[in-house]
Amino acid sequence: QLQLRESGPGLVKPSETLSLTCTVSGGSISSSDYYWAWIRQPPGKGLEWIGAIYYSGSTYYNPSLKSRVSISVDTSKNQFSLKLNSVTAADTAVYYCARDFVVPDFWGQGTLVTVSS
Amino acid sequence: DIQMTQFPSSLSASVGDTVTITCRASQGISNYLAWFQQKPGKAPRSLIYAASSLQSGVPSKFSGSGSGTDFTLTINSLQPEDFATYYCQQYSSYPRTFGQGTNLEIK
Numbered sequence: 715q716l717q718l719r720e721s722g723p724g725l726v727k728p729s730e731t732l733s734l735t736c737t738v739s740g741g742s743i744s745s746s747d748y749y750w751a752w753i754r755q756p757p758g759k760g761l762e763w764i765g766a767i768y769y770s771g772s773t774y775y776n777p778s779l780k781s782r783v784s785i786s787v788d789t790s791k792n793q794f795s796l797k798l799n800s801v802t803a804a805d806t807a808v809y810y811c812a813r814d815f816v817v818p819d820f821w822g823q824g825t826l827v828t829v830s831s
Numbered sequence: 832d833i834q835m836t837q838f839p840s841s842l843s844a845s846v847g848d849t850v851t852i853t854c855r856a857s858q859g860i861s862n863y864l865a866w867f868q869q870k871p872g873k874a875p876r877s878l879i880y881a882a883s884s885l886q887s888g889v890p891s892k893f894s895g896s897g898s899g900t901d902f903t904l905t906i907n908s909l910q911p912e913d914f915a916t917y918y919c920q921q922y923s924s925y926p927r928t929f930g931q932g933t934n935l936e937i938k
Contacts, residue, residue, distance in 0.1 A: 751927075760918065760929055760930070760931045760932045761867075761875065761918055761929040762929070763920075763926050763927040765926075774926070775926075777832070777926060778926075810875075816881075816922065817877055817922055818867075821874035823873075823874055824874050
């Protein structure tokens with residue numbers, strides 16, 4: 715059974731870098747069938763697609779975040795990661811990782827990241 | 832970016848009712864449209880892709896239709912577990928974009 719789990723600090727200071735890792739179990743991140751995505755949801759608001767990565771390292775980013783975001787993959791650990799720099803309170807959200815097979819079909823439980831001093 | 836607009840933004844219905852949610856794209860997206868269900872405190876669940884194809888394990892009470900710019904999600908015979916927020920998403924181009932959500936509440 716495929717599972718995805720987000721991990722990382724729940725509190726980040728303004729202007730610093732948010733770093734999260736998604737660990738994939740029950741399946742290989744190196745499968746040629748899937749992209750692996752990050753999606754976020756500010757409290758009480760809708761969903762925002764952040765970006766996605768293929769096992770080869772090919773990436774797509776949301777232009778609204780592109781200058782601040784980086785997604786990487788570590789196939790040896792079956793993990794992919796998100797870095798978002800220069801964060802502000804507007805980046806406070808639940809961050810989800812997901813397998814993207816045409817559309818995100820398996821999601822992690824999500825992790826709340828709060829940006830506050 | 833392709834803008835996705837859902838309506839209504841909220842909807843009240845009773846158990847047993849049939850409801851329809853609409854999603855409109857700012858430009859044609861063929862049938863590259865998905866629907867998700869989200870319950871409070873939970874991750875979204877994929878229901879439909881390619882506008883009308885059900886994900887594995889999704890009951891047939893959910894159905895989708897549309898092509899181009901206008902799409903609908905219909906839920907038949909509402910049960911208590913169906914009351915949730917529903918989102919559409921286009922995957923015709925990057926960045927993927929979601930509608931703002933439709934909150935389906937019990938009347």
